[in-house]
Amino acid sequence: AIQMTQSPSSLSASVGDRVTITCRASQGIRNDLFWYQQKPGKAPNLLIYGASSLQRGVPSRFSGSGSGTDFTLTISDLQPEDFATYYCLQDHDYLQWTFGQGTTVEIK
Amino acid sequence: QVQLVQSGAEVKKPGSSVRVSCKASGNSFSSHTITWVRQAPGQGLEWMGGIIPGFDTPNYAQRFQGRVTMTADASTTTAYMELSRLRSEDTAVYYCAAFSGSNDYWGQGTLLTVSS
Numbered sequence: 001a002i003q004m005t006q007s008p009s010s011l012s013a014s015v016g017d018r019v020t021i022t023c024r025a026s027q028g029i030r031n032d033l034f035w036y037q038q039k040p041g042k043a044p045n046l047l048i049y050g051a052s053s054l055q056r057g058v059p060s061r062f063s064g065s066g067s068g069t070d071f072t073l074t075i076s077d078l079q080p081e082d083f084a085t086y087y088c089l090q091d092h093d094y095l096q097w098t099f100g101q102g103t104t105v106e107i108k
Numbered sequence: 109q110v111q112l113v114q115s116g117a118e119v120k121k122p123g124s125s126v127r128v129s130c131k132a133s134g135n136s137f138s139s140h141t142i143t144w145v146r147q148a149p150g151q152g153l154e155w156m157g158g159i160i161p162g163f164d165t166p167n168y169a170q171r172f173q174g175r176v177t178m179t180a181d182a183s184t185t186t187a188y189m190e191l192s193r194l195r196s197e198d199t200a201v202y203y204c205a206a207f208s209g210s211n212d213y214w215g216q217g218t219l220l221t222v223s224s
């Protein structure tokens with residue numbers, strides 16, 4: 001199964017900061033990658049699909065990039081509502097998907 | 109648009125089984141990939157497996173092979189996930205999620221507590 005290595009596991013940042021989270025796949029997955037945001041007690045919320053396409057309704061300060069094995073989620077101008085946990089999810093192999101371990105963005 | 113409503117919280121004893129349901133309403137149940145994801149307390153998201161209604165051949169993450177069964181009934185637009193030989197480490201919130209292209213829809217989650 002494809003392994004997704006996400007880093008960092010947590011980070012502290014201030015409102016207005018630019019934040020970058022990375023995911024590395026154990027093999028090439030083209031652009032078959034989602035990024036999710038999750039807040040405590042809630043289901044995950046889709047931010048990015050196809051590695052770089054912004055989901056409808058998601059603020060443009062969120063962006064995704066990458067292809068193959070290395071992917072990045074960037075949050076520019078961090079807002080108070082962005083403090084949450086973020087996950088990547090690969091759907092490259094037929095019904096053998098895997099999540100990254102998650103990155104918690106905390107207030108500095 | 110698809111709405112997913114899951115069955116209620118469960119408390120089970122070690123060694124027993126649980127079946128969680130996920131009722132879909134809205135459009136095109138059979139055109140979505142139905143997946144199951146769990147989240148243990150304080151832990152990350154874990155993909156368990158998925159099924160495409162109408163294709164009837166689910167696929168499971170290796171660590172759940174032999175313990176999980178996923179089914180989907182297109183006539184009632186309901187998906188099911190059954191997990192057997194429960195142990196305390198299976199205590200988690202279990203989510204169903206439906207995917208189609210760039211769209212995803214999630215159930216509200218079902219809390220399973222495994223305790224003697």
